[in-house]
Amino acid sequence: MEQQQLILASSPHVRDTDSTQKIMLTVVVALLPVWGASIYFFGLDAVRLVLWAAAAAVVAEAIFQRLRGKPSSTHDGSALVTGMLLGLSVPPTLPSWMVVLGAIVAIGLGKQVFGGLGHNPFNPALVGRAFLTTSFAVPMTTWARPFDGISGATPLALGSGVVPYSDLFFGSIAGSLGETSVLAILLAGIFMFYRGVLDFRMPLGFLATTIGLMFVLGHDPLFHIMSGSIMFAAVFMVTCMVTTPVTRRGRVIYGIGVGIIVTVIRLWGNLPEGVTFAILLMNAATPLINRWTRPRIFGQGVTLDA
Amino acid sequence: MKKKTFWGGIHPEYHKQVSSETSIQLLPAPEQLVIPLQQHVGSSAKPMVKKGDTVLAGQRIGEAQGFVSAHVHAPVSGTVVAIEARPHSHGKMVQSIILDNDGEETWTDLESHADPIQLSRDQIKQAVTAAGIVGMGGAGFPTHVKLSPPADAEIDYFILNGSECEPFLTADHRMMVEFAADVALGTRLLAKAIGAKRVIIGIETNKMDAIQSLRKHAGNIDIVPLAVKYPQGGEKQLIKALTGREVPSNGLPYECGVVVQNVGTALAAAHAVRDGLPLTHRVITVTGECVQRPGNFLVPIGTSFQQMIEAAGGTKGTVGKVISGGPMMGTAQITTDVPVIKETSGILVLSQEQCAPTHPLACIKCSRCGDVCPAYLLPMRIERAAILGRWDEAEDYGAMDCIECGCCSYICPSKRYLLHYIRLAKNQIMSAKQTRSS
Numbered sequence: 001m002e003q004q005q006l007i008l009a010s011s012p013h014v015r016d017t018d019s020t021q022k023i024m025l026t027v028v029v030a031l032l033p034v035w036g037a038s039i040y041f042f043g044l045d046a047v048r049l050v051l052w053a054a055a056a057a058v059v060a061e062a063i064f065q066r067l068r069g070k071p072s073s074t075h076d077g078s079a080l081v082t083g084m085l086l087g088l089s090v091p092p093t094l095p096s097w098m099v100v101l102g103a104i105v106a107i108g109l110g111k112q113v114f115g116g117l118g119h120n121p122f123n124p125a126l127v128g129r130a131f132l133t134t135s136f137a138v139p140m141t142t143w144a145r146p147f148d149g150i151s152g153a154t155p156l157a158l159g160s161g162v163v164p165y166s167d168l169f170f171g172s173i174a175g176s177l178g179e180t181s182v183l184a185i186l187l188a189g190i191f192m193f194y195r196g197v198l199d200f201r202m203p204l205g206f207l208a209t210t211i212g213l214m215f216v217l218g219h220d221p222l223f224h225i226m227s228g229s230i231m232f233a234a235v236f237m238v239t240c241m242v243t244t245p246v247t248r249r250g251r252v253i254y255g256i257g258v259g260i261i262v263t264v265i266r267l268w269g270n271l272p273e274g275v276t277f278a279i280l281l282m283n284a285a286t287p288l289i290n291r292w293t294r295p296r297i298f299g300q301g302v303t304l305d306a
Numbered sequence: 307m308k309k310k311t312f313w314g315g316i317h318p319e320y321h322k323q324v325s326s327e328t329s330i331q332l333l334p335a336p337e338q339l340v341i342p343l344q345q346h347v348g349s350s351a352k353p354m355v356k357k358g359d360t361v362l363a364g365q366r367i368g369e370a371q372g373f374v375s376a377h378v379h380a381p382v383s384g385t386v387v388a389i390e391a392r393p394h395s396h397g398k399m400v401q402s403i404i405l406d407n408d409g410e411e412t413w414t415d416l417e418s419h420a421d422p423i424q425l426s427r428d429q430i431k432q433a434v435t436a437a438g439i440v441g442m443g444g445a446g447f448p449t450h451v452k453l454s455p456p457a458d459a460e461i462d463y464f465i466l467n468g469s470e471c472e473p474f475l476t477a478d479h480r481m482m483v484e485f486a487a488d489v490a491l492g493t494r495l496l497a498k499a500i501g502a503k504r505v506i507i508g509i510e511t512n513k514m515d516a517i518q519s520l521r522k523h524a525g526n527i528d529i530v531p532l533a534v535k536y537p538q539g540g541e542k543q544l545i546k547a548l549t550g551r552e553v554p555s556n557g558l559p560y561e562c563g564v565v566v567q568n569v570g571t572a573l574a575a576a577h578a579v580r581d582g583l584p585l586t587h588r589v590i591t592v593t594g595e596c597v598q599r600p601g602n603f604l605v606p607i608g609t610s611f612q613q614m615i616e617a618a619g620g621t622k623g624t625v626g627k628v629i630s631g632g633p634m635m636g637t638a639q640i641t642t643d644v645p646v647i648k649e650t651s652g653i654l655v656l657s658q659e660q661c662a663p664t665h666p667l668a669c670i671k672c673s674r675c676g677d678v679c680p681a682y683l684l685p686m687r688i689e690r691a692a693i694l695g696r697w698d699e700a701e702d703y704g705a706m707d708c709i710e711c712g713c714c715s716y717i718c719p720s721k722r723y724l725l726h727y728i729r730l731a732k733n734q735i736m737s738a739k740q741t742r743s744s
């Protein structure tokens with residue numbers, strides 16, 4: 001045994017079995033029922049767009065890492081998650097090349113220019129989506145009805161009271177591929193929470209604020225949170241770890257902030273849908289929130305004659 | 307009843323069952339013992355013997371230098387064959403007295419007391435000082451220093467730390483089960499020496515047998531079950547869980563009216579005050595995936611790690627690390643040729659697979675490190691500041707309040723070396739302070 005080389009390293013000498021790869025894989029698994037629902041409602045378009053987006057994101061990640069002279073990082077799974085999220089947040093009628101372009105922008109401008117995984121201030125999938133929305137405004141707002149593919153308006157455009165709640169809940173409505181079925185999204189959210197990759201503070205702060213404000217301002221809160229991107233964003237975007245505050249109080253404030261901005265944009269803004277920009281704005285505010293909400297350190301500010 | 311605990315922490319795999327049922331086994335002293343003069347925090351002891359001297363078991367062979375220091379005694383009778391620098395479990399070479407065991411076990415005269423609890427506070431403190439007792443949970447802080455807070459400090463609580471929250475280790479557990487009466491006596495003696503108003507023993511509920519055996523000897527001692535969570539036995543976390551009080555940042559427990567001692571220390575105090583025995587032996591756990599027969603052993607200080615591992619049946623598989631202490635806070639050893647000292651709570655032998663180096667990914671800001679930090683820090687911030695060499699920023703984020711429990715590195719899904727960098731920041735901040743003040 002004396003001859004044997006002993007490993008010298010500082011404590012701790014044991015590590016948890018969870019890993020960043022597993023976290024990303026958990027999100028991918030959580031996205032499967034959502035994708036499944038979108039295939040059910042929108043058929044092959046859902047397969048086409050999500051596969052293209054995911055493939056483009058992963059390839060773009062590999063190429064950009066190589067260009068930056070960094071080791072390959074596609075195995076961490078983050079690019080796959082970004083691609084799937086982007087693919088699921090576009091309308092079913094979008095041409096494939098557009099979603100490919102969106103994925104390249106998401107990875108390139110949304111993530112790699114900042115240094116890759118963990119360094120991006122903005123949610124990459126939303127950067128891609130914002131790029132597509134502003135560059136291709138018409139295709140990005142051309143909606144199709146589920147099953148028959150005939151073009152139709154989204155419930156959000158129709159206004160509350162037109163589409164029954166049950167359709168909103170199950171998802172048989174016009175909308176972005178993965179965003180229509182509240183049921184599938186809730187399942188995904190519960191799974192992610194159970195696996196410890198979803199901090200409930202952010203979605204809860206977001207949804208509670210939106211519901212409260214809509215109610216106070218005389219709008220139908222249930223209709224609002226079940227239509228458009230709110231539920232999808234609440235589970236998959238607002239919970240993005242990299243681009244949200246690291247403090248617990250900060251995460252509550254972040255969720256509330258997104259809720260306020262979404263409500264303002266939906267009720268008074270020109271955009272039909274405010275979620276993308278609300279989250280991007282709050283991403284920008286994240287460093288500030290972190291600074292304001294630093295937790296009290298153990299033993300500081302205690303009175304000695306306790 | 308809701309079990310008491312603190313905020314934060316982790317639930318690692320405990321692996322305690324491999325040795326928690328094995329009774330403490332007394333090991334015969336080896337032929338040669340290496341007794342370091344430094345087995346404690348503070349200044350090293352000064353040798354009182356020279357090469358060629360014969361010594362008796364229990365004889366004082368190293369004299370404490372200054373207040374924060376501790377005496378050192380011979381565990382066996384025999385001859386001093388050398389006084390020289392030897393490898394030490396802290397990772398450096400330390401002046402040590404090398405003792406050849408004559409196998410006679412001839413003891414010096416010991417001063418015993420039939421009714422130790424009747425002794426005065428000062429008499430107890432003197433006996434503890436004379437016996438060279440130090441904190442035996444791993445920190446090695448001289449016990450008499452902890453028993454001497456400033457005169458105006460009021461001590462409301464004396465707490466015996468029976469949580470043994472480090473995975474794998476079971477030495478404290480076995481002591482509480484097998485020597486419950488002596489542990490309780492030692493607790494009373496130490497509590498009396500400090501003049502505490504209330505006495506509590508906090509024990510994690512994965513040691514129900516220890517709770518039961520101590521309850522038989524409890525008397526006016528409060529035995530409080532604690533939730534099983536690491537680092538429940540961290541001094542500050544234990545105090546918070548049991549009293550609701552927070553040790554002030556940069557402060558010591560007495561500042562919030564509490565003194566904490568470890569199980570091994572209480573047992574040593576009982577032996578010292580009642581039987582006049584100096585601290586020459588201790589109970590340690592030898593365990594880990596690569597140990598043939600994990601168990602708990604009562605051994606003379608100065609026995610080598612190698613001899614301990616052999617006593618536990620030797621190794622199996624490919625050894626990766628030999629650790630002094632537990633897997634969360636222990637120190638990896640470069641050789642097994644280091645002696646067991648007063649603060650050695652266990653020897654842990656991990657396999658190569660268990661110690662495979664991790665390849666860290668970027669921080670994904672998942673905040674898990676912050677969610678487990680029992681000091682309420684944001685470890686990822688301190689780590690980043692340290693990587694960038696921004697020591698002021700690291701200090702501002704509370705680096706000096708880190709208790710080095712390792713929860714952050716343990717939990718990080720990106721396998722980052724958080725505590726490693728936080729330690730680096732602490733060292734830098736300390737040395738900057740020293741240069742500023744000198």
Ligand code: SF4
Nearest residue numbers: 679708709711712714
């Ligand atoms: S920062 Fe220090 S106290 Fe906090 S979890 Fe890490 S090692 Fe423990």
Ligand code: SF4
Nearest residue numbers: 669670672673675718
């Ligand atoms: S646990 Fe690791 S990845 Fe998560 S915030 Fe802390 S350092 Fe970053």
